[in-house]
Amino acid sequence: xxxxxxxxxxxxxxxxxxxQFAMEVVTRVGDAVGAGSLVPIKSAHVLAxxxxxxxxxxxxxxxxxxxxxxFAVPTSVDPASIDLQNWRSFGVPEDYARQQFRLCDAxxxxxxxxxxxxxxxxxxxxxxxxxxxxxxxxxxxxxxxxVLGCRSNKITAGMDVSxxxxxxxxxxxxxxxxxxxxxxxxxLNLGPLTDLDYRSIGFFTGRRAGARVPVxxxxxxxxxxxxxxxxxxxxxxxxPVTMIHLPGITPGSKTASAATAGEKVEQIEVxxxxxxxxxxxxxxxxxxxxxxxxxxxxxxxNELGMLSKQLEGRKLKRGVKMYLYTSxxxxxxxxxxxxxxxIEASGARLTHSTDAEISPLKRLGFNTVMTNSxxxxxxxxxxxxIRMRYAAQxxxxxxxxx
Amino acid sequence: xxxxxxxxxxxGGGALLSQRAFTFAHGVDPSTGSVTDVRSDIRGANVKGTVxxxxxxxxxxxxxxxxxxxxxxxxxxxxxxxxxxxxSAVIGSVMAKVIYGKEIPxxxxxxxxxxxxxxxxxxxxxTSTKDGARVET
Numbered sequence: 171x172x173x174x175x176x177x178x179x180x181x182x183x184x185x186x187x188x189x190q191f192a193m194e195v196v197t198r199v200g201d202a203v204g205a206g207s208l209v210p211i212k213s214a215h216v217l218a219x220x221x222x223x224x225x226x227x228x229x230x231x232x233x234x235x236x237x238x239x240x241f242a243v244p245t246s247v248d249p250a251s252i253d254l255q256n257w258r259s260f261g262v263p264e265d266y267a268r269q270q271f272r273l274c275d276a277x278x279x280x281x282x283x284x285x286x287x288x289x290x291x292x293x294x295x296x297x298x299x300x301x302x303x304x305x306x307x308x309x310x311x312x313x314x315x316x317v318l319g320c321r322s323n324k325i326t327a328g329m330d331v332s333x334x335x336x337x338x339x340x341x342x343x344x345x346x347x348x349x350x351x352x353x354x355x356x357x358l359n360l361g362p363l364t365d366l367d368y369r370s371i372g373f374f375t376g377r378r379a380g381a382r383v384p385v386x387x388x389x390x391x392x393x394x395x396x397x398x399x400x401x402x403x404x405x406x407x408x409x410p411v412t413m414i415h416l417p418g419i420t421p422g423s424k425t426a427s428a429a430t431a432g433e434k435v436e437q438i439e440v441x442x443x444x445x446x447x448x449x450x451x452x453x454x455x456x457x458x459x460x461x462x463x464x465x466x467x468x469x470x471x472n473e474l475g476m477l478s479k480q481l482e483g484r485k486l487k488r489g490v491k492m493y494l495y496t497s498x499x500x501x502x503x504x505x506x507x508x509x510x511x512x513i514e515a516s517g518a519r520l521t522h523s524t525d526a527e528i529s530p531l532k533r534l535g536f537n538t539v540m541t542n543s544x545x546x547x548x549x550x551x552x553x554x555x556i557r558m559r560y561a562a563q564x565x566x567x568x569x570x571x572x
Numbered sequence: 573x574x575x576x577x578x579x580x581x582x583x584g585g586g587a588l589l590s591q592r593a594f595t596f597a598h599g600v601d602p603s604t605g606s607v608t609d610v611r612s613d614i615r616g617a618n619v620k621g622t623v624x625x626x627x628x629x630x631x632x633x634x635x636x637x638x639x640x641x642x643x644x645x646x647x648x649x650x651x652x653x654x655x656x657x658x659x660s661a662v663i664g665s666v667m668a669k670v671i672y673g674k675e676i677p678x679x680x681x682x683x684x685x686x687x688x689x690x691x692x693x694x695x696x697x698x699t700s701t702k703d704g705a706r707v708e709t
Binding site: 191194195198199201202203217222223224225226227229230233306307308324325326327328329410549551552553554 | 578579597598599602608609610611630631632633634635636637638640641643644657659660662663664666667670671680
């Protein structure tokens with residue numbers, strides 16, 4: 171990889187220890203993927219949750235912070251492994267919380283925005299079309315490439331902070347025009363779609379696309395950005411997908427043929443039986459759950475409002491907990507507007523700055539979890555410790571409330 | 573066998589061979605080195621001290637930190653050999669060098685068909701440099 175003279179200096183340690191460490195990481199990755207150079211980024215999004223980073227990850231982040239590292243570009247952060255405000259009332263053990271707070275402190279010292287969300291593009295990090303960013307969080311990367319029209323690879327833990335400290339990322343993958351052309355086409359012909367359908371369509375697309383870039387035709391004109399958020403999260407949970415061309419939505423892809431640059435590609439029709447197979451694959455049980463989790467990725471204020479209407483006049487059954495995961499910002503707005511009170515009147519709880527798939531569900535005592543999130547169902551089931559049920563929001567609410 | 577040297581170093585160990593996509597994230601218990609992934613063909617095996625072969629990485633981008641946690645516990649493979657480039661292994665290995673002073677060579681470009689000829693547990697030596705890598709039994 172070619173480095174300019176200022177980058178060479180950083181690699182030699184002339185910009186301090188933190189930048190030297192970061193350069194070690196990004197240049198090795200750059201060489202491994204065959205990148206020609208490092209290019210500037212406009213923003214970064216990093217991981218700082220204890221459940222995946224473990225004690226080793228704390229040492230890495232503290233090493234960056236204690237050796238004088240500062241984020242060179244605006245940087246947001248994925249959810250923590252605990253509700254940073256109300257963790258005690260959720261039964262999180264003290265020793266576990268202490269390790270998460272070490273990550274929080276190191277992250278704050280590096281100068282990051284303390285927004286703790288996986289939907290930074292709805293909350294605190296707003297790139298504009300055409301910008302290059304270095305984001306971790308696979309669902310947000312799909313949204314960035316497919317809806318916002320900016321350019322990001324899926325940045326791995328350790329590399330995320332390195333890119334943020336340097337304000338640079340290796341030039342490869344989705345940053346290059348030729349890799350963004352759609353190479354497989356999916357077509358929907360399914361009639362009206364439920365919340366679950368959007369997630370399952372994403373999951374099916376992600377699995378079948380593999381390493382190819384898909385174009386997806388046939389979404390209704392009424393599709394919302396929240397629905398696309400969940401579709402993208404489902405796709406990214408099922409495979410390496412980092413972009414889905416949505417004709418009329420994705421900048422530069424007015425039509426499917428524009429997305430494929432006029433090339434003929436494999437066409438896959440998505441049928442009801444494909445979605446049923448996804449539903450079956452993501453459910454291991456039919457028992458009443460001990461936890462219902464909504465909000466992987468985080469719910470928007472608008473989604474919280476809709477949930478509060480669905481929960482109106484209902485009470486959670488005994489033995490079932492229901493957590494609604496959201497960002498701190500959406501939580502505060504829900505509090506100010508009375509949405510939180512109306513949700514919690516049902517016995518459900520609103521929780522912020524954390525998310526279900528990265529929280530210690532087993533340690534919190536849960537054995538059966540029900541959700542409409544394909545991402546949550548996929549991640550939790552691969553560990554084989556917790557049984558998952560995957561169903562539509564409306565049917566979950568009808569089953570677990572009276 | 574020849575491959576690309578992604579992270580330099582020399583190491584040896586018994587061959588641990590997976591024919592399926594592999595991940596440390598939710599897939600290896602860092603505190604024991606045991607493979608826990610329900611979808612892995614080497615579930616129950618231990619990666620510690622082995623030369624670990626798998627075709628591709630998969631799953632969460634947090635795999636590099638799961639790998640690094642295994643290094644912190646001393647339960648890491650002595651070398652990793654893959655077919656495609658697994659960025660998580662590259663990043664995990666680079667961080668292992670900087671944080672824990674451990675050298676874990678990473679090599680790509682060795683196909684499943686090639687390493688299928690190695691007997692499980694056979695002694696393997698890995699030499700990885702910028703100019704190329706050798707995997708010898």
